[in-house]
Amino acid sequence: MFNEFYVKRTIEKEAVHDADLELYAIQKARELDWDTFKASKAFIDTFKKENKISSRRCNKIITRTKPNKKHFSLNDAHNWIESKRPLILKYSTNEILNSNHCSFQQEYVPPRTLSFTGERTTEVAVKKKYNTTHSYTVQPITSANGHLLDKFLMILQEKENQFGQRVQKNLIVPPNVVIRASKSGKNSGVKHHVFLNEVLRPLVGKKFLLFLDSWKIQADLTKFRAVFPN
Template sequence: MNLLNVAKHLLHLAQTECGSENSATTSDEIFLAERLFEVLKSFKDSYFSELYTYDSLDFDDEWDEMTNEEESDDDNDDYDENQHSDIENRFTLEEMENIIEWVDQHPNAKIATISNRFKKVKYMYYITRFRKYIEDNGTILEKLKQIKEFMFNEFYQKRTIEKETVHDADLELYAIQKARELNWDTFKANAQNWIESKRPLISKYSSHQILNSDHCSFQQEYIPPRTLSFTGERTTEVAVKKKYNTTHSYTVQPVTSADGHLLDKFLLILQEKENTFGANVQKNLIVPPNVVVKASKSEKSSGEKHHAFLNEVLHPLVGKRFLLFLDSWKTQADLTKFRAVFPNQDSQLLILPEGSTGYIQPQDLSLFRSWRFIHEKIEHYVHINRTEMNINDRQYF
């Protein structure tokens, strides 16, 4: 898109509508022009796929004389669920509370003044949404905080002091007990409840459009946690080929769909001394076309690796419409990073609740268990049959 052509046509429309009378440019007009230019740049960079228009725009600075006119908070209620979700992901509860506190202290402040102070607040309807979110979720978050503290205190009491056994069911009972004390009758200590709450959004996508991805790490040399030995043996020792391989691992990140398919590409992160492969490694490393390989000191993912996953693995596999489930790792949960690669609003990101991986993360419950089992069997086969194969070599990963 040529922004210069757009600006020329905009000038033509303005002259046609309002005439070509020359006058001094005011600060409000400069501010408006800057905001319009930012909107045009957004379209040029494809960050937005739709343009939302509103009935009026006010551009009073906070140093100007404030009027006593009340602004309507309902001017911009023509938002969709995706916009609301974007607001929740872009602002923390603390940020929302700080903004609302300032707005309440300046009741006549208009959107230009608010935007000048809080750069991420673009429209007046944000304030309405903040109030509702704080009212609905602020109390819930506070209750959840109290429940988690109560659960930890009970766990600590039972295990450290009373030396009792504690199971998942006990933690659930602790949570329900505290929720009842807080008069939260609808509380359910169950990750399935979160899935049910997202059912309306999930139902909008077909099974092949619903995707899941997660990280799975493997030791470079697998050591079984048990072994047969002699009765009465006080210390059981096991020899390994390289101690280094027992403490270092590699990580894979595949993509699966709800219709049971493993998608064609996946990310492989190999642990190296530096965050890059040396010249000799690059020369000898054979990389299949369906694998994106990255190096990392820790073999764990990072912001850079997550961007590579979105851009090099996921992007070639999907269209404009899909729903992706990821864990609550902070980097993955950043909607800004996701939108930088997938600006279309039909591409949606859902973050699984913290602590729910072992209950509702599809890949953890199925795929990775079988992969680890196969990995153990391959290691066992190579060891038993004395196969002339160094399975710890990065090429076999």
């Protein structure tokens, strides 16, 4: 119950009221098979008191950086796998591949900190706000038999969208890493082609099944067919 409240307030910054706490409590009770449980006013008041939760005036309005997304459950994942099973069964586990972007930042800011009860605004200092959003991206490939494939793509953040001469001179690149640069440290259409051509293509044979997320560039089959025409 507290976890639901914590996520809504501290991470998602949603407004939460007593009715929401009642819903969280009832949902938790159902998980525990407490059929006779009732989220009474006394229970809600005790929960708020024990967790130092009180009604507070909103004094800072912020804009959501991401649109609301549907939350998927473990059952949704199982159902999706079952729907794809006829396709999956045509491949061996070493031919079934998955890849995704792993983003990292130079400065990590935890979503919660110990602070004074009752303060109006809880602030956390960082060196640069820009460093808390994105710094570099890594894209590895894993197989269904639990193996991490031998090569991966790394995109580093560089102001000029490319490595300078000094960086290139001192940059140590392991043989299993393909490194590129971008201003944001994020992936792009050009970098996705590099991933397909220089990372994925040398690792696979003619038969493989690749699962990627629904990012627009990755979902564009023309980019995939440019590297894998057959």
